[in-house]
Amino acid sequence: MKISTALTLTLSLTLLTAGNLNAADSNIQAMDSVLDRLERKLMEQEASSLKIEPINPYPASKSTKSVKFPTSSFEGRLPGAEDFQGLEKQIAALEKEADELSGQIESMKGELLSTASKGSLVEIEALIEDPDLTSIRELSFYLDGAKIYTMEGGEWTPSPELPFFLGPLEAGEHTLKLEARTVRRRDKTLPLDQNIYHRYDQSFKIQVQAGVYRKGFRMRLVRPEQQNTRAQASLEAYDIP
Numbered sequence: 430m431k432i433s434t435a436l437t438l439t440l441s442l443t444l445l446t447a448g449n450l451n452a453a454d455s456n457i458q459a460m461d462s463v464l465d466r467l468e469r470k471l472m473e474q475e476a477s478s479l480k481i482e483p484i485n486p487y488p489a490s491k492s493t494k495s496v497k498f499p500t501s502s503f504e505g506r507l508p509g510a511e512d513f514q515g516l517e518k519q520i521a522a523l524e525k526e527a528d529e530l531s532g533q534i535e536s537m538k539g540e541l542l543s544t545a546s547k548g549s550l551v552e553i554e555a556l557i558e559d560p561d562l563t564s565i566r567e568l569s570f571y572l573d574g575a576k577i578y579t580m581e582g583g584e585w586t587p588s589p590e591l592p593f594f595l596g597p598l599e600a601g602e603h604t605l606k607l608e609a610r611t612v613r614r615r616d617k618t619l620p621l622d623q624n625i626y627h628r629y630d631q632s633f634k635i636q637v638q639a640g641v642y643r644k645g646f647r648m649r650l651v652r653p654e655q656q657n658t659r660a661q662a663s664l665e666a667y668d669i670p
Contacts, residue, residue, distance in 0.1 A: 549642035627660035
């Protein structure tokens with residue numbers, strides 16, 4: 430190293446000089462001052478020759494590998510003229526069938542009214558007080574033990590009234606029986622709550638008078654105040670105009 434060589438040379442010169450000038454104390458002090466300056470200069474030269482590389486706290490990141498995903502495409506098909514023609518035929522057939530059924534219903538009503546002019550005409554129906562909040566899961570109506578009407582599958586009724594029977598009845602006592610199970614929702618904006626359900630299971634007695642008798646009987650499905658309880662329907666009579 431440079432500093433060790435320089436120090437050796439310096440020490441040799443110092444010893445030589447010290448031996449020759451042993452008698453002069455003042456010269457020794459001057460020599461010490463020269464040695465100090467020389468040593469300081471050598472240390473400055475050594476420090477200037479040192480190179481310290483900076484430490485990078487963030488090493489270069491490793492190269493990332495790119496991943497390519499396979500591309501996919503979806504193709505759709507617009508309905509063609511043949512599709513619309515098939516739909517038009519089906520709609521036309523349904524309209525024709527609906528017209529035929531409407532004609533049959535009007536014909537039956539005419540026959541019933543003509544018969545009722547000489548005898549009795551009785552109408553029986555149910556009324557749902559809150560049709561927008563009530564969905565019928567099961568409903569059956571019996572007249573004198575015979576099942577006249579049934580509904581299953583969780584249906585929303587198109588209107589509050591459910592017609593069960595319209596026609597003549599023999600004079601005397603008749604038994605009406607209603608069995609139903611409903612599910613309700615708390616508000617029109619909310620879905621059905623399967624935890625709010627009610628069951629109706631009731632029988633009513635009606636009296637049909639002899640002669641010209643035109644009466645209607647309505648079973649009103651009253652919504653109970655409490656949930657998950659057996660509900661009660663009320664029976665009310667009205668005159669058929």
